[in-house]
Amino acid sequence: xKSTFLFILLSLSLTLSACAPQLPIDEEPIIEEPxxxxxxPIDIVLTDPVEISPRDNNFEPAFSxxxxxxxxxxxxxxxxxxxxxxxxxxxxxxxxPDGRLIITEKRGTLRILNLxxxxxxxxxxFPALNTLGQGGLLDVAVSPNFESDATLFFxxxxxxxxGSVSAVAKATLDTKTLSLNDVQVIHRADPSFNGNGHFGSRxxxxxxALYVSTGDRQSFETRNNVQLLNNGxxxxxxxxxxxxxxxxxxxxxxxxxxxxxxxxxxxxxxGLALHPITASLYASDMGxxxxxxxNLIESSNNYGWPIITYGSEYxxxxxxxxxxxxxxxxxxxxxxxxxxxPSGMTFYDSNVIPEWENNLFVAALRGSHLARLxxxxxxxxxxxxxxxxxxERFRDVSVHDGVLFTITDSGRLYRIRKE
Numbered sequence: 001x002k003s004t005f006l007f008i009l010l011s012l013s014l015t016l017s018a019c020a021p022q023l024p025i026d027e028e029p030i031i032e033e034p035x036x037x038x039x040x041p042i043d044i045v046l047t048d049p050v051e052i053s054p055r056d057n058n059f060e061p062a063f064s065x066x067x068x069x070x071x072x073x074x075x076x077x078x079x080x081x082x083x084x085x086x087x088x089x090x091x092x093x094x095x096x097p098d099g100r101l102i103i104t105e106k107r108g109t110l111r112i113l114n115l116x117x118x119x120x121x122x123x124x125x126f127p128a129l130n131t132l133g134q135g136g137l138l139d140v141a142v143s144p145n146f147e148s149d150a151t152l153f154f155x156x157x158x159x160x161x162x163g164s165v166s167a168v169a170k171a172t173l174d175t176k177t178l179s180l181n182d183v184q185v186i187h188r189a190d191p192s193f194n195g196n197g198h199f200g201s202r203x204x205x206x207x208x209a210l211y212v213s214t215g216d217r218q219s220f221e222t223r224n225n226v227q228l229l230n231n232g233x234x235x236x237x238x239x240x241x242x243x244x245x246x247x248x249x250x251x252x253x254x255x256x257x258x259x260x261x262x263x264x265x266x267x268x269x270x271g272l273a274l275h276p277i278t279a280s281l282y283a284s285d286m287g288x289x290x291x292x293x294x295n296l297i298e299s300s301n302n303y304g305w306p307i308i309t310y311g312s313e314y315x316x317x318x319x320x321x322x323x324x325x326x327x328x329x330x331x332x333x334x335x336x337x338x339x340x341x342p343s344g345m346t347f348y349d350s351n352v353i354p355e356w357e358n359n360l361f362v363a364a365l366r367g368s369h370l371a372r373l374x375x376x377x378x379x380x381x382x383x384x385x386x387x388x389x390x391x392e393r394f395r396d397v398s399v400h401d402g403v404l405f406t407i408t409d410s411g412r413l414y415r416i417r418k419e
Contacts, residue, residue: 044355044374047071050385055337056290059310059324062331065379067310069334072374072382076353077419080387084119087111087411092139092155092202092344095400097147102173103407104154106136112178113413125171125180130157130164133196134218139344139396141203141210143241150175151241153210155201158185163194166201166214166232168243186243189214189232190257193222200234202272202344204281209246211262211281211297212237213269216305223306226265229258234305236269236283236297238262250300265303265329266295271345276358280378284345284362287311288319290337294360295330296378304329310337334380340367344396352402353418363394363406370394370406370416387414 050071061067089106096102101113108129109122129136135157143151150172158167168187171180189212197218204211216226216234226234229251237260238246245252245259252259271284281297291311295303308329309319325331336342345362362371369388373380387394392408399405404416 044382045073045075046382047073050383051336053338056316056339057310057312057337059337061310061335062325065334065381066332067335067337069380069383072372072384074353074355074372074384074386076355078353078416079419080390081415081417083113083117083405083413083415085410085412086119087407087413088122089136089409090407090411090413091137091395093396093398093405093407093413094140094142095398095405096142099400101398101405101413102140102142102152103413104137104140106138107131108137110137110140110180120178123178123180125183126154126156126169127183127185128159130159130196134199135164135196138199138201139203141205144205144208152180153203153205153241155199155203155212157199157201158188160192162192164196164199165190165192166199168203168210168212168239170241186241187212187237187239187260189235189237191231193217193219195219195222198268200266200269202270202283204272204274206274206279206281208241210237210239210241211272212239213266213272213283215266215268218268226267226305227302227307229254229261229264230256232257232260234264234266235261236263236266236272236281262299263297263301263303265301265305265307267305267309270343271362272297273345273347273360275375276347276349282345282347282360284342285332286341286343287335287337287339289314289316290339292336292339292342293332294334294342294362294373294380295332298330301330302328303332310335311339333375333378334373336367340369340371341365342367342371343394344398346397346399346404348399348402348404350399350402361397361399361404363397365393365395365409368392368394370397370404386416390414 092104112120139155166189171183198215200213200215268286285293288311348356360373369385372384374382397406
């Protein structure tokens with residue numbers, strides 16, 4: 001890569017020199033004032049793969065680099081700062097237009113981190129939640145029109161008479177009194193189920209539409225619903241800000257719940273992020289025993305769970321026929337074995353740390369690190385593991401003005417920035 005870059009640079013220099021007009025010998029050249037040059041990209045340093053642990057499964061990848069890519073290291077000096085350890089089971093973090101952070105706490109409260117690093121008192125006002133297991137108040141997304149509508153969107157596990165259901169809510173935030181108003185549940189990923197796992201529940205906004213992930217609800221009873229369009233399990237949903245299905249959704253004409261479905265065949269997607277250049281939607285999906293995935297989400301695609309997977313049951317038994325591919329089912333662009341339990345993620349949409357530009361950062365729970373993935377042409381070409389010395393379960397990560405913020409299950413918020 002480096003030699004190719006130098007060759008192109010040299011060729012361009014010779015071409016420009018040949019084309020430049022020649023000055024008479026006795027004419028003094030015009031000396032122009034120097035101008036600031038844009039930051040040069042830093043070449044990626046490739047190392048041995050970062051994953052050296054034994055695999056839990058013996059599956060072969062579908063293509064080179066689909067798993068255990070080459071490693072990389074960050075050469076730009078950066079600092080890691082603990083901002084607070086006073087959060088209570090934080091789950092989602094987003095950034096308000098003024099730079100303050102807004103953070104959900106799983107038990108049903110919202111916190112705001114002010115610009116002076118002080119933490120607001122808990123903000124309540126949500127409907128009855130199932131906070132057992134993996135349930136509770138989950139993700140938060142700030143409206144792109146927040147300065148005019150003060151709207152926040154939330155995902156949550158709503159308590160019902162028959163258990164709980166993944167749901168989407170919206171509310172307005174009074175930034176002076178720090179209170180929520182007009183809290184409304186705008187969508188339920190029915191049916192309700194008496195279980196406490198696999199709610200999915202990440203959310204991104206693209207072109208004034210909400211993209212919402214759901215899980216399979218972690219039961220043999222519900223697992224196969226992922227492959228059906230008549231329910232909200234194991235899907236990427238697309239809806240308006242009022243919770244209505246979008247008419248261009250791929251299965252809209254089938255009616256019923258299918259109108260909301262954008263993609264299907266996912267197990268427990270806890271990460272969604274939009275590429276800063278292409279606006280492509282990427283998702284992290286938790287596998288069972290091995291087989292955690294990064295997927296490129298496209299309209300109508302079926303990502304295969306539980307028909308195909310690079311994982312196995314927790315007891316080591318095969319899942320279904322024990323296959324990793326089938327015609328009509330979409331391959332992950334990357335997978336991990338053993339599992340790292342990928343959760344929230346974000347693209348680094350800045351060049352403050354040049355080698356991080358457009359890289360994907362994934363919060364890992366079981367892996368206890370922040371994964372940095374270098375992506376080229378929709379393929380992971382390098383992986384780095386950051387913050388692994390902290391021993392934390394990283395739940396979500398967000399970026400603002402070239403600074404990363406990440407939250408942990410233990411209640412900590414870290415800031416990562418260039419030194």
